[in-house]
Amino acid sequence: MNHFCKKALVVAVSVLLAFSAAACTDPTGGETERIDTTKTQLYVYNFYGGYGSDWLAAAKERYEELHKDDVYEEGKKGVQIFINNQKKSMMEVVASQVLDNVDEVYFSEYSYYYTLKNLGILGDITDAVTKPLTEYGETRSVEDKLTDEQKAYYGIEENGTVHYYGLPHYAGYSGTLIYNVDLFEKEGYYFAETPSDNTAEGRFIDRFNTEKSAGPDGVKGTSDDGLPTTYEEFFLLCDFIKEGGATPLTWNGQYYRQYLNNVAQALVADHEGLEEMMLNYTLNGTSNTLATVQNGIVTRQGPTEITNENGYLLTQQEGKYYALSFLEKLIKTDDYHNRLAFNNSYTHIDAQNDFLYAGHDGTTKDAALLCDGIWWEMEAKDTFASMEASMGPDYSKYSRNFGVFPFPKATAERAAEAAASEKPYTLYDDIFSICFMKANIAEWKKPLALDFIRFVNTDESLVEFTTITNTLKALDYTLDDAAKAKLTAFGRSLVEIREKSDIVYPFSTNPLYMNNQEFFSTHEAFYTSQDQWSPSAMHEANITAEQHFANMLAYSRGKWSTLN
Amino acid sequence: MKKYGKLNGYNKWDIAFYIALMAFPVLQFCIFYIGVNFNSLLLAFQKFDVATNTTTWVGFDNLIAAFRRMFMTSEMLRAAGYSFLAYGLSLVIGTPFSLLFSFYIYKKLPASGVFRAMLFLPSVISAIVMVTMFQFFVERAVPDLVFRLFNLRIEGLIENKATRFAAIMFYNIVMGFGIPSVMYANAMGGISPELSEAARLEGVEGIREFFYITLPLIYPTVVTFLVVGVAGIFTNQINLYSFFGQWAPGNTVTYGYWLYIETAAGDRAEYPELAAIGLWLTLVAVPMTLIVKKLLEKFGPSED
Numbered sequence: 001m002n003h004f005c006k007k008a009l010v011v012a013v014s015v016l017l018a019f020s021a022a023a024c025t026d027p028t029g030g031e032t033e034r035i036d037t038t039k040t041q042l043y044v045y046n047f048y049g050g051y052g053s054d055w056l057a058a059a060k061e062r063y064e065e066l067h068k069d070d071v072y073e074e075g076k077k078g079v080q081i082f083i084n085n086q087k088k089s090m091m092e093v094v095a096s097q098v099l100d101n102v103d104e105v106y107f108s109e110y111s112y113y114y115t116l117k118n119l120g121i122l123g124d125i126t127d128a129v130t131k132p133l134t135e136y137g138e139t140r141s142v143e144d145k146l147t148d149e150q151k152a153y154y155g156i157e158e159n160g161t162v163h164y165y166g167l168p169h170y171a172g173y174s175g176t177l178i179y180n181v182d183l184f185e186k187e188g189y190y191f192a193e194t195p196s197d198n199t200a201e202g203r204f205i206d207r208f209n210t211e212k213s214a215g216p217d218g219v220k221g222t223s224d225d226g227l228p229t230t231y232e233e234f235f236l237l238c239d240f241i242k243e244g245g246a247t248p249l250t251w252n253g254q255y256y257r258q259y260l261n262n263v264a265q266a267l268v269a270d271h272e273g274l275e276e277m278m279l280n281y282t283l284n285g286t287s288n289t290l291a292t293v294q295n296g297i298v299t300r301q302g303p304t305e306i307t308n309e310n311g312y313l314l315t316q317q318e319g320k321y322y323a324l325s326f327l328e329k330l331i332k333t334d335d336y337h338n339r340l341a342f343n344n345s346y347t348h349i350d351a352q353n354d355f356l357y358a359g360h361d362g363t364t365k366d367a368a369l370l371c372d373g374i375w376w377e378m379e380a381k382d383t384f385a386s387m388e389a390s391m392g393p394d395y396s397k398y399s400r401n402f403g404v405f406p407f408p409k410a411t412a413e414r415a416a417e418a419a420a421s422e423k424p425y426t427l428y429d430d431i432f433s434i435c436f437m438k439a440n441i442a443e444w445k446k447p448l449a450l451d452f453i454r455f456v457n458t459d460e461s462l463v464e465f466t467t468i469t470n471t472l473k474a475l476d477y478t479l480d481d482a483a484k485a486k487l488t489a490f491g492r493s494l495v496e497i498r499e500k501s502d503i504v505y506p507f508s509t510n511p512l513y514m515n516n517q518e519f520f521s522t523h524e525a526f527y528t529s530q531d532q533w534s535p536s537a538m539h540e541a542n543i544t545a546e547q548h549f550a551n552m553l554a555y556s557r558g559k560w561s562t563l564n
Numbered sequence: 565m566k567k568y569g570k571l572n573g574y575n576k577w578d579i580a581f582y583i584a585l586m587a588f589p590v591l592q593f594c595i596f597y598i599g600v601n602f603n604s605l606l607l608a609f610q611k612f613d614v615a616t617n618t619t620t621w622v623g624f625d626n627l628i629a630a631f632r633r634m635f636m637t638s639e640m641l642r643a644a645g646y647s648f649l650a651y652g653l654s655l656v657i658g659t660p661f662s663l664l665f666s667f668y669i670y671k672k673l674p675a676s677g678v679f680r681a682m683l684f685l686p687s688v689i690s691a692i693v694m695v696t697m698f699q700f701f702v703e704r705a706v707p708d709l710v711f712r713l714f715n716l717r718i719e720g721l722i723e724n725k726a727t728r729f730a731a732i733m734f735y736n737i738v739m740g741f742g743i744p745s746v747m748y749a750n751a752m753g754g755i756s757p758e759l760s761e762a763a764r765l766e767g768v769e770g771i772r773e774f775f776y777i778t779l780p781l782i783y784p785t786v787v788t789f790l791v792v793g794v795a796g797i798f799t800n801q802i803n804l805y806s807f808f809g810q811w812a813p814g815n816t817v818t819y820g821y822w823l824y825i826e827t828a829a830g831d832r833a834e835y836p837e838l839a840a841i842g843l844w845l846t847l848v849a850v851p852m853t854l855i856v857k858k859l860l861e862k863f864g865p866s867e868d
């Protein structure tokens with residue numbers, strides 16, 4: 001190799017290394033903040049995933065302004081919230097690192113709360129949680145914003161009193177279907193109140209028959225009008241979309257096992273409802289939906305008492321079979337999904353791009369629905385920005401019209417039951433997000449950390465989080481019309497569907513659950529030893545919903561005796 | 565004359581320098597090998613209850629449960645099979661190619677310098693970038709090429725379950741090519757030029773030189789790589805996490821990947837059984853490694 005070639009190679013490799021080194025400095029791509037020695041620092045770790053860090057930057061700005069004249073240590077005035085954005089969730093941050101790291105308050109996801117507690121890394125934040133937020137003009141405490149299930153899980157009884165060591169952070173409904181409302185409006189993908197004729201096409205609105213059906217919530221004049229109420233109607237809609245030349249569903253091929261598994265689990269929660277779904281984690285109560293399936297016919301068994309001894313029977317909740325049959329129909333034909341739906345190089349970002357560009361780039365045909373999580377707009381923000389820059393303001397995320405597609409129900413009876421209910425939907429939040437203060441924070445800094453945790457859980461901060469991310473925090477709060485007006489159409493739709501939903505947080509304090517959390521996770525929800533997850537079992541091994549449903553029972557029964 | 569290996573031949577500065585040099589690696593070995601593994605050893609005999617935050621000694625319960633899981637479940641037997649298959653393919657395909665390629669570099673044949681530099685690239689570029697590029701090639705470019713050439717629609721090579729493992733092993737073998745090739749080439753570089761010249765005068769050239777002169781002389785280096793490979797059979801992930809995250813299909817899963825995922829996704833209460841599995845694997849891997857080393861040393865080519 002001559003001298004010039006060697007030099008060129010050295011330069012090329014150096015450039016490559018420089019890029020990788022630069023990537024280590026700040027995952028947000030922004031400038032790294034410097035420590036302000038005139039202020040007291042509160043170090044905050046933020047998991048920099050789909051929800052980004054803009055929400056935290058906004059909270060930081062308000063908090064610093066609010067406390068600019070406060071003195072926390074001698075010779076300094078004011079506070080600096082020093083944000084450490086990292087892409088490691090609590091699954092990847094070793095617990096011992098938390099105690100050694102400079103970060104004092106953590107916002108992260110996928111964490112086993114009780115394990116973190118047992119490892120001694122969580123500081124007691126009871127005062128921050130239980131005292132009413134009066135200094136912020138509120139009458140409620142943070143605890144008042146938790147559901148009963150959350151209180152039971154996060155509140156740990158010690159010496160007769162309840163202590164909190166962590167709080168839920170953001171909501172994560174991972175198996176969400178997002179629909180392109182603009183396309184639905186343009187193409188009339190809505191069921192008519194009264195069919196025009198007996199054909200499949202006649203079931204949908206047209207220019208002569210414009211009155212939409214009431215939709216899954218059973219109430220006319222709401223945003224779900226005209227949307228399918230049953231799985232059967234959903235596939236009629238898919239056929240209609242397909243015949244019109246568009247792609248009914250788009251999902252990523254790289255993680256199709258995960259994304260479709262998430263959809264299946266979300267369908268189960270929506271079918272079973274809060275009480276029945278929680279049995280999967282509490283293992284204590286009566287199940288009314290256990291069923292057997294033969295030749296596609298679902299027969300309910302009588303009410304069955306669920307205990308730690310027979311919890312595996314819950315694999316036979318009828319909603320699980322219906323969700324599997326939904327997946328089977330979706331997967332076993334190429335009619336309902338995009339071409340690269342099982343291609344390992346086709347990422348979730350590719351799917352989001354295609355969904356956004358579909359029908360607008362001259363090559364990708366219209367796409368009606370995307371399978372993703374509620375954070376998808378944040379992940380796709382670069383695509384939105386690039387479309388806006390090249391195609392105009394009509395393509396910004398605030399101009400485009402997307403919505404959460406309310407799940408149809410498995411049967412007409414269940415649809416009628418849901419429509420008659422005050423909360424027709426049940427959402428499933430399995431992101432295990434967490435906010436905590438580390439245990440070995442300096443004593444003098446504790447009040448500051450606790451106050452910051454209170455601050456980010458005030459109604460104002462919760463609403464701000466939603467207006468910035470167009471997603472939700474996993475706490476109870478409402479948005480007024482002014483706040484809703486700041487959201488994207490998708491964000492508004494998400495807020496609206498949550499108002500009409502019960503929420504399943506898949507955890508409990510049952511020792512069997514706590515000692516085997518992975519087994520009870522969504523990852524294992526439809527798992528069998530021979531075919532693994534249901535999406536790949538159906539796609540690659542040609543397993544039917546009925547076979548997989550039976551195999552799930554065999555797997556779970558076998559595994560049950562080996563649980564810790 | 566200095567007595568090597570004894571301290572009385574050195575002055576105190578030599579000793580201080582030696583201690584300063586060795587202290588850190590020795591400490592690191594004590595903590596991160598002895599300490600960590602000792603902890604794992606203890607864990608294999610414990611049970612941890614998350615609900616009560618208590619640890620109890622359970623004798624051989626974890627080892628029995630781990631044994632059952634490893635040898636009586638289809639998942640684990642399949643993972644063991646793929647672990648051995650991955651090692652076998654690397655051994656049978658990767659090692660000969662590595663050796664021949666090193667010989668090419670050693671003989672300074674055309675563009676050998678460029679190849680030598682290129683071998684370092686997989687080590688310089690992030691694994692996830694390499695996996696992304698490779699995936700794009702086998703999942704998009706190859707099907708597109710086949711369609712253009714034969715008007716035939718095929719699935720991506722990873723998407724297609726029949727070609728998936730082969731595609732992943734191809735990636736692993738190619739990416740694992742660099743370091744052994746460079747090391748073998750370096751070892752070959754240490755062979756006396758007079759020896760090669762004498763062989764050439766005797767008419768031993770090309771592939772004969774490789775088999776009769778070069779390979780025997782670098783054999784200890786080859787043995788080192790093969791033995792290290794055997795010791796790593798149960799920890800080799802074959803880059804599955806980069807390809808599939810936590811969702812690798814069963815017809816690719818190796819023990820190394822399975823252990824990684826179970827540890828990363830599992831809870832503290834699930835660690836004792838994993839520690840017991842680790843112990844069983846050590847009991848299998850250690851004698852196997854020693855036997856392979858002994859056999860390679862006994863039956864390999866001799867420098868004589």
